[in-house]
Amino acid sequence: MFKNAKALAALCLLPLTLMFGTFASADDNLQTLRVSAIPDEAPTELLRKFKPLGQYLEQQLGMKVQFIPVTDYAAVVEGLASDKVDLAWLGGFTFVQARLKTGNAIPLVQREKDRQFTSKFITADPAVKSLQDLKGKSFVFGSISSTSGSLMPRYFMDKEGIKPESFFSRVAYSGAHDATAAWVQAGKADAGVLNASVWDKLVASGKVDTSKVRVLATTPPYYDYNWTVRGDLDPTLAEKIKTAFLNLDPTNPEHKAILELQAADRFIETSPENYQSIEDAARSVGLLK
Structure with a gap:
């Protein structure tokens, strides 16, 4: 029943690709923020969760925001490493992989609950x-x-x-x-x-x-998800992105709807050091060499 799951996932992602476009060209980099996310839920659910957040980021940043769906976790890491993705929603382990591969991926914010996931x-x-x-x-x-x-x-x-x-x-x-x-x-x-x-x-x-x-x-609690930018993204833009997330206010009805879709009460700042325990765990069970 599940042997064709990858092919089915690719077909499901096709409409999203048509809707949001494929990877932006180098000429578009300064006008478009390219955003992706680990595919930890169904493609339609990821799109539903992202759409109002993307509109909010466009308003706050004054630039186009393009969502780039992927079929597996590794593709998000590769997107950051090859400068085809500017901002990505990562799990703690995916962030560690991105940090090790790029040397400079920067976690900006996490949900408050991601400190005790x-x-x-x-x-x-x-x-x-x-x-x-x-x-x-x-x-x-x-x-x-x-x-x-x-x-x-x-x-x-x-x-x-x-x-x-x-x-x-x-x-x-x-x-x-x-x-x-x-x-x-x-x-x-x-x-x-x-x-x-x-x-x-x-x-x-x-x-x-x-x-x-x-x-x-x-399980016992651990650090998990965050929004990460590629390390060579313009620092001014990275700061604007962080500020946009931190300014999401649950008392504002429009912001509350965005936060609810992200399963968040609010976003808080985070840092690479928070994910050292994730790297240590990955090495201890042989998922990182």
């Missing part, structure tokens, strides 16, 4: 009461480059002596948090893990049946 282990198996009960069963992560859907859950399992490839009968990667929930609910995997924010949104919107799927465990 968590992942949810979920299952539809009523016999499973703990992670240890999953021995010999199938398990699904999100993308292998996902902080909350792969790296940090793997890191915390490792600290409990659980090595996924030998502990579970099968390990799979769904590619996105909402897909992980769908896999577990449909019985394609006995259990899985996804970020707490997406889980809460799926529950609130009725897109997951909590009479079938339940939270088995929650």
